[in-house]
Amino acid sequence: MATDPLLDVRGVTLQYKTKDQLVTATYRVDFHVFRSDRFVVLGPSGCGKSTLLKAVGGYLNPVEGEIRLKGHEVTRPGPDRMMVFQEFDQLLPWKTVKENVMFALTATGKLAGRSAENKALEYIAKVKLSKFADSFPHTLSGGMKQRVAIARGMAMEPDILLMDEPFAALDALTRRKMQDELLQLWDDTHFTVLFVTHSIPEAIKIGSRILLLSPHPGQVKAEINSLPRQESDGDEAKALEQKIHTMLFADEVEEEAEHSHG
Amino acid sequence: MADTQALRPELYRDPVDASHFGVVEKPLSTWERIYNVAAVRKIFILVALAAIWELYARLLNNPLLFPTFTSTIDAFVQGLFGGGLLGKAWTSIKVLLMGYSAGIALAALLTVIAITSRIGTDFLETLTSMFNPLPAIALLPLALIWFGLGNGSLVFVLIHSVLWAVALNTHSGFLSVSNTMRMVGRNYGLRGLSYVGRILIPAAFPSILTGLKIGWAFAWRTLIAAELVFGVSSGSGGLGWFIYENKNQLEIPNVFAGLFTVIVIGLLVENVIFRTVEARTVRRWGMQS
Numbered sequence: 001m002a003t004d005p006l007l008d009v010r011g012v013t014l015q016y017k018t019k020d021q022l023v024t025a026t027y028r029v030d031f032h033v034f035r036s037d038r039f040v041v042l043g044p045s046g047c048g049k050s051t052l053l054k055a056v057g058g059y060l061n062p063v064e065g066e067i068r069l070k071g072h073e074v075t076r077p078g079p080d081r082m083m084v085f086q087e088f089d090q091l092l093p094w095k096t097v098k099e100n101v102m103f104a105l106t107a108t109g110k111l112a113g114r115s116a117e118n119k120a121l122e123y124i125a126k127v128k129l130s131k132f133a134d135s136f137p138h139t140l141s142g143g144m145k146q147r148v149a150i151a152r153g154m155a156m157e158p159d160i161l162l163m164d165e166p167f168a169a170l171d172a173l174t175r176r177k178m179q180d181e182l183l184q185l186w187d188d189t190h191f192t193v194l195f196v197t198h199s200i201p202e203a204i205k206i207g208s209r210i211l212l213l214s215p216h217p218g219q220v221k222a223e224i225n226s227l228p229r230q231e232s233d234g235d236e237a238k239a240l241e242q243k244i245h246t247m248l249f250a251d252e253v254e255e256e257a258e259h260s261h262g
Numbered sequence: 263m264a265d266t267q268a269l270r271p272e273l274y275r276d277p278v279d280a281s282h283f284g285v286v287e288k289p290l291s292t293w294e295r296i297y298n299v300a301a302v303r304k305i306f307i308l309v310a311l312a313a314i315w316e317l318y319a320r321l322l323n324n325p326l327l328f329p330t331f332t333s334t335i336d337a338f339v340q341g342l343f344g345g346g347l348l349g350k351a352w353t354s355i356k357v358l359l360m361g362y363s364a365g366i367a368l369a370a371l372l373t374v375i376a377i378t379s380r381i382g383t384d385f386l387e388t389l390t391s392m393f394n395p396l397p398a399i400a401l402l403p404l405a406l407i408w409f410g411l412g413n414g415s416l417v418f419v420l421i422h423s424v425l426w427a428v429a430l431n432t433h434s435g436f437l438s439v440s441n442t443m444r445m446v447g448r449n450y451g452l453r454g455l456s457y458v459g460r461i462l463i464p465a466a467f468p469s470i471l472t473g474l475k476i477g478w479a480f481a482w483r484t485l486i487a488a489e490l491v492f493g494v495s496s497g498s499g500g501l502g503w504f505i506y507e508n509k510n511q512l513e514i515p516n517v518f519a520g521l522f523t524v525i526v527i528g529l530l531v532e533n534v535i536f537r538t539v540e541a542r543t544v545r546r547w548g549m550q551s
Contacts, residue, residue, distance in 0.1 A: 059445060077448040087442040093547040094464045107450040107460065138548025 004071070005032035006192055007056065007160055011065030013217075014051050025051035026218035028065065031211050033160065036190040040207030040226070042197060044248060048218030049196045053164050056194060057083050069159060079108040082153035086165040088145045091137040091152075097124060098133040101152045110156065123155035124148070126185060143174040150182070154191060161193045167202070179205055183229065200241050200248075212247055221247055304533075329515040337515035338522050345516070347504065351523055354500030357413055358485050361420020365477060368421060369428035374458060376433050383433075390430045398423035398484040402491060416488055423484040424477040431476065435469025436462050468544045475536055479528070486524055 009032070014025040025048030033039045041049045054060050056067055058077040067074040069081065082104070084090070091100050101120035105111040111119055124133050127147040137145055146166055153161050167175040179202065186193070197203050203210050204226050212221040224244075227236055296302055312331050319330035329337075341347030376386035398419045405415035439462055447461035463470065489502025499507075501520055508516035544550040 054445075057445075057449070059448070077445070078451050079449065081449075083445065083449050085442050085445070087440070089440050090442045090446050092443070092446070092461075092464070093549050094467070094543070103460075104450055107452060107456075136547055 006035050006070060007033035008068040012062045012067060013064035014048060014055050014060060015063050024217040029218060029220055031223060033194055035192055038186060038193050038206055038208040040195045040197060040203040040210045042203040042210050043213030043218060044215050045198055047213040047215040049213055050164055053162050053196045057081055057162050079156055080159045081162055082156045082158040084149045084153050084163045084166045086168050088142055090149050091145055093137050096134050096136055097129060097148050100148060101155050104152050104156055119155055123151040127151040142170055143178060146178060161191055163193060163195045165197055200244050204237055204240055326514055329518055333515045334518040334522055337519040341519050347523060350501050350504045354485060357416050358481055361417045362424055362481050364417060365421040365424025366428055369425050369432060372429045373432045377436050386429060386433055390426045394426040399487045402488055419484055419488055420481050423480040427476040427480055428473040431469045431473025435466030439465040468549050471544060478531060482528060
């Protein structure tokens with residue numbers, strides 16, 4: 001591609017300390033995200049994918065390598081990279097749905113007063129929650145809370161939207177619906193999203209490009225193109241799913257085989 | 263196995279219309295609804311207690327030791343409209359508010375120091391574990407030497423009684439704010455005091471409110487106790503002094519009226535002021551049921 005990448009992750013090694021040890025979460029990970037990508041980071045639990053996303057969010061600095069957004073190095077959290085978390089408590093319980101979206105806009109100084117309110121209502125309408133604009137978060141269902149979080153992230157019109165397994169805590173039916181809705185929203189605005197998941201079907205469905213990480217510590221195993229949207233349910237999807245599954249879990253199977261022989 | 267499963271017929275049914283069976287939703291009876299109101303239940307308890315009091319006092323028939331409920335109310339009303347009870351109560355409340363707000367301000371300062379650094383946390387934890395168990399009233403003799411007879415000493419012991427409870431609860435409230443919520447705040451680029459004020463304080467508000475309630479109760483009882491000791495030489499004492507004075511004059515119904523006022527003010531603050539704050543904040547936000 002001729003254009004520069006929007007997000008440039010180069011040789012990033014991440015470490016964090018737990019109470020009694022230093023853990024290397026990812027080792028020399030490289031990838032590029034371009035404008036309007038639906039870039040999915042996929043890997044089993046323990047591959048450091050969430051840590052990687054937090055590093056892009058600026059919550060954690062790499063011990064090696066660098067993360068650049070539009071050419072500027074990421075050093076701390078900022079509203080140009082809005083996060084959508086997995087947890088339902090990411091909405092501020094003391095603010096209504098509308099206030100939650102507005103607060104993001106006003107606290108960052110992006111918009112104020114009327115224009116912030118209008119922008120908030122516009123995005124709340126996009127996630128079909130206009131009726132609940134004045135409700136407090138505790139009265140909403142899990143799926144609705146996640147939709148508010150998505151509306152909040154999108155209303156900020158960030159350079160990139162970071163989503164950390166946003167649908168993992170939802171029931172299967174709601175999850176499918178949310179995936180469809182997210183794709184509809186993308187059709188609408190073509191935002192750039194970096195999406196972390198451990199579900200292979202979700203990665204194939206949501207992603208336009210998929211980065212596979214191996215576990216302990218996370219290293220890039222492959223970066224592949226996903227299927228065109230209309231084919232994300234057919235036989236090709238099954239085949240791709242199988243291929244990804246083999247790539248991600250091949251080592252484990254071998255190990256297990258060795259153990260049973262030994 | 264698979265064959266026997268395949269042999270079982272599939273079932274399809276139409277749900278019956280709601281009119282075919284009894285209750286789907288039915289309003290509760292009036293009595294049930296009245297019983298569901300907490301205020302009604304509490305008023306019932308108060309009335310029962312007053313009745314027991316009246317009955318026992320009449321049986322005892324010794325107004326010097328235990329005046330009846332009615333004579334206490336009598337003394338209370340008379341005190342209110344002429345005995346200066348209202349003025350005394352106001353004197354007490356004024357001092358209380360001074361000490362209470364100063365205590366809260368100091369607690370805020372301490373907690374902000376505590377959350378900004380690890381040594382600050384240790385500082386707060388050490389101080390609270392040292393001073394929280396120390397009864398405020400035990401400091402009164404010292405306060406009298408330092409600040410003399412007067413409001414200065416009262417405010418000092420009040421600050422002591424409020425500060426640690428509020429600081430401890432606020433700090434533990436801050437610590438329990440979820441990591442996600444912290445990350446959301448930092449995502450907006452909030453830092454320093456605006457981060458504390460716009461994320462941490464509202465997120466920790468349930469604990470802060472508990473601290474304020476405990477602090478209030480500590481302060482109120484410390485104040486009345488301190489006034490009992492000290493009113494002796496102070497001309498215009500508060501409620502504690504009113505109780506002490508009337509005991510000396512063997513005006514026992516007035517003593518009861520004084521105690522009654524202490525209780526009534528306590529109940530009002532707890533059930534009106536704090537309850538309203540609670541209903542408007544933590545309950546409305548679903549942070550407390």
